[in-house]
Amino acid sequence: MPETTLWKAFQDGDTTAFESIFHTHWDKLMHYTCSLIADEALAKDVLQNFFIELWEKRSSLPIPRQTAAFLVFLLKLRILNALRREDIRNRHEHNFAALLHEHVSSTADQLYLKDIYAQLHQHMNLLPPRVRQVFQLSRLEHKSIPEISAMLGASEQTIRNQLNTANKRLKVQLKSSFLSMLM
Known part of the structure; x- marks a missing residue:
């Protein structure tokens, strides 16, 4: 099935089309995510949430020329957000520890x-x-x-x-x- 036909079926709610996209791209996207996020568990969470969000927003997404490149583009945004949240959380934990140790x-x-x-x-x-x-x-x-x-x-x-x-x-x-x- 051509990529555009598969993507249109996915947008229409075809779970088989979604599973095909998921299985075709999971390994490459997981490798990419792990190359940017050192914590493998966090990387897997980010990618799983990405696919959940992809399914939930499928009808509002455009039809990409290249599915793989489009998925990487969307995933980059999710990875940046996850890294930003993790950095903020770590800074708050550090500030709290410093506050408790003040004289x-x-x-x-x-x-x-x-x-x-x-x-x-x-x-x-x-x-x-x-x-x-x-x-x-x-x-x-x-x-x-x-x-x-x-x-x-x-x-x-x-x-x-x-x-x-x-x-x-x-x-x-x-x-x-x-x-x-x-x-």
């Missing part, structure tokens, strides 16, 4: 900070053991997601998910504390 000058501030840490640890102890461990390694020991992944033998996406779970639960538990604004 506290007054005795009242030290007591307040000690109380906040006590609250945080109390609520952390309510987390499931693995989620608590991931949170401690990330937020208190300032380990990166790849480091934690290697230490615990879990994928980086699993570590991100567990960290997200910890953050959500602690936000709910600490909603009256200023710590919830920092998570």
Whole structure:
């Protein structure tokens, strides 16, 4: 089937045409994505989300002259967005860690900070053991997601998910504390 005919069928909602496009281009696009994103799990997530979005927006896409080149062009935009989000997230984590390590000058501030840490640890102890461990390694020991992944033998996406779970639960538990604004 010619590319334009296949693409038109895909745009009309033909799942077989979509599967053909997916299987034809997955390996090349995965290789391309991995060449730009070092984290293979993140690269795979980006590519899977790309194909989901491609399916969802199929009817609004133009018919490309060359499907492969068109897919790479669209994927580049998704990769740049993913890298930008990851960079922003890493900078926020670094700034939070730096803030916690700043010198506290007054005795009242030290007591307040000690109380906040006590609250945080109390609520952390309510987390499931693995989620608590991931949170401690990330937020208190300032380990990166790849480091934690290697230490615990879990994928980086699993570590991100567990960290997200910890953050959500602690936000709910600490909603009256200023710590919830920092998570």
